[in-house]
Amino acid sequence: MVKLKKYILVLIIGLSMSASPLCTSIWAKDFIVVIDPGHGGHDPGAIGGFSKEKNINLNVALKLGKLIKNNNEDVKVIFTRSTDVFIPLNRRAEIANDAKADLFISIHTNAVAGSKTVKGASTWTLGLAKSEANLAVAKRENSVILYENDYKTRYAGFNPNSAESYIMFEFMQDKYMSQSVHLASLVQKEFRHTCTRIDRGVHQAGFLVLKASAMPSILVELGFISTPEEEQFLNQDQGTSSLAKGIYRAFLTYKREHEIRATGASRTVIPVEDKEDNRSQEKPDSSSQRVAIKEPSSEPQAVSIKNDIRNTEEIIFKIQIFTSSALLTEKDKRLKGLKEVENYKEGGLYKYTYGASSDYNKILKTRRSIAKDFKDSFIIAFKRGEKININAAIDEFKKRNK
Numbered sequence: 001m002v003k004l005k006k007y008i009l010v011l012i013i014g015l016s017m018s019a020s021p022l023c024t025s026i027w028a029k030d031f032i033v034v035i036d037p038g039h040g041g042h043d044p045g046a047i048g049g050f051s052k053e054k055n056i057n058l059n060v061a062l063k064l065g066k067l068i069k070n071n072n073e074d075v076k077v078i079f080t081r082s083t084d085v086f087i088p089l090n091r092r093a094e095i096a097n098d099a100k101a102d103l104f105i106s107i108h109t110n111a112v113a114g115s116k117t118v119k120g121a122s123t124w125t126l127g128l129a130k131s132e133a134n135l136a137v138a139k140r141e142n143s144v145i146l147y148e149n150d151y152k153t154r155y156a157g158f159n160p161n162s163a164e165s166y167i168m169f170e171f172m173q174d175k176y177m178s179q180s181v182h183l184a185s186l187v188q189k190e191f192r193h194t195c196t197r198i199d200r201g202v203h204q205a206g207f208l209v210l211k212a213s214a215m216p217s218i219l220v221e222l223g224f225i226s227t228p229e230e231e232q233f234l235n236q237d238q239g240t241s242s243l244a245k246g247i248y249r250a251f252l253t254y255k256r257e258h259e260i261r262a263t264g265a266s267r268t269v270i271p272v273e274d275k276e277d278n279r280s281q282e283k284p285d286s287s288s289q290r291v292a293i294k295e296p297s298s299e300p301q302a303v304s305i306k307n308d309i310r311n312t313e314e315i316i317f318k319i320q321i322f323t324s325s326a327l328l329t330e331k332d333k334r335l336k337g338l339k340e341v342e343n344y345k346e347g348g349l350y351k352y353t354y355g356a357s358s359d360y361n362k363i364l365k366t367r368r369s370i371a372k373d374f375k376d377s378f379i380i381a382f383k384r385g386e387k388i389n390i391n392a393a394i395d396e397f398k399k400r401n402k
């Protein structure tokens with residue numbers, strides 16, 4: 001389509017004027033990701049039958065960092081630790097804040113008392129724990145501050161083991177929530193498909209390390225060290241490689257979407273998943289990478305959508321403007337006077353959208369027109385009433401409009 005080509009040409013000219021040199025990166029600034037292997041040094045984290053959490057976390061973190069570095073020239077990887085050393089919790093967030101990171105990924109291993117059979121991987125974002133079990137995970141991870149001598153002053157009297165200390169998470173506003181939850185669901189999807197782990201879902205709880213980091217951030221619980229079968233997996237080279245690859249693929253999808261939102265285009269390629277190489281491959285051969293036409297994503301939570309676009313094969317693009325845990329009235333200030341706003345429910349949250357078009361360029365224009373009021377808004381896509389992967393949707397749109 002001539003229009004599309006023209007648009008791409010304009011985009012390339014625009015980018016070449018704004019970013020230099022063009023050959024190294026088309027982005028004005030490199031994407032910075034901070035990888036945080038939980039625990040370390042005299043803090044072992046959870047202890048299994050024969051291994052310690054701190055070592056599993058570090059193995060997966062280093063493999064993840066290597067995958068990112070080896071395949072993405074435009075990404076800067078920073079580790080909060082790359083050896084077996086103790087790092088205070090607030091220092092971990094500080095490293096990410098000082099680097100003005102775009103993303104913070106904290107890597108942990110779960111444990112539970114009284115069960116040797118519970119299995120699966122979960123991803124967490126900052127928020128109020130909805131159950132005792134979820135609160136217990138935050139309590140266990142936060143209690144590492146007890147290893148720090150001056151934790152009482154450093155964390156303003158926060159007692160990691162007292163439920164009252166967690167009340168503050170109830171009233172907290174997290175402007176990165178929707179991006180964090182989105183990344184978390186991408187990670188869970190990969191854990192399910194790429195790593196064939198049991199999907200324990202995306203959850204919220206009051207993690208101090210996430211609270212202190214000023215960017216989209218997630219905390220991954222790779223599996224249960226307290227379950228012998230999972231402890232084995234977590235200590236095998238194949239197991240840690242597979243988990244690192246899963247997080248890596250989610251990272252790529254997130255980054256690609258982030259770039260498309262910002263500039264309308266992305267050079268980030270997601271390697272086609274090859275089930276055969278799940279077993280042994282740690283470092284994908286970059287020469288065999290190509291842009292994946294991904295299948296419509298099935299998020300961990302069911303997606304329902306209000307309006308009737310269910311009977312059409314057409315892809316409908318919309319702009320997600322923000323997320324709320326409660327339904328809003330039409331006069332809500334957060335809508336900033338915007339009319340004809342819709343919502344759909346996903347992961348227990350109401351996601352508000354604006355605009356609807358089968359023309360990606362049109363929705364891109366609409367997005368620009370509201371960007372001033374809704375800085376963090378981004379484009380999503382639906383097919384047959386189901387939310388689908390935005391990259392796949394854009395690829396399909398481009399193919400259809402060639």
Ligand SMILES: [Zn+2]
Nearest residue numbers: 038045108109
């Ligand atoms: Zn941990």
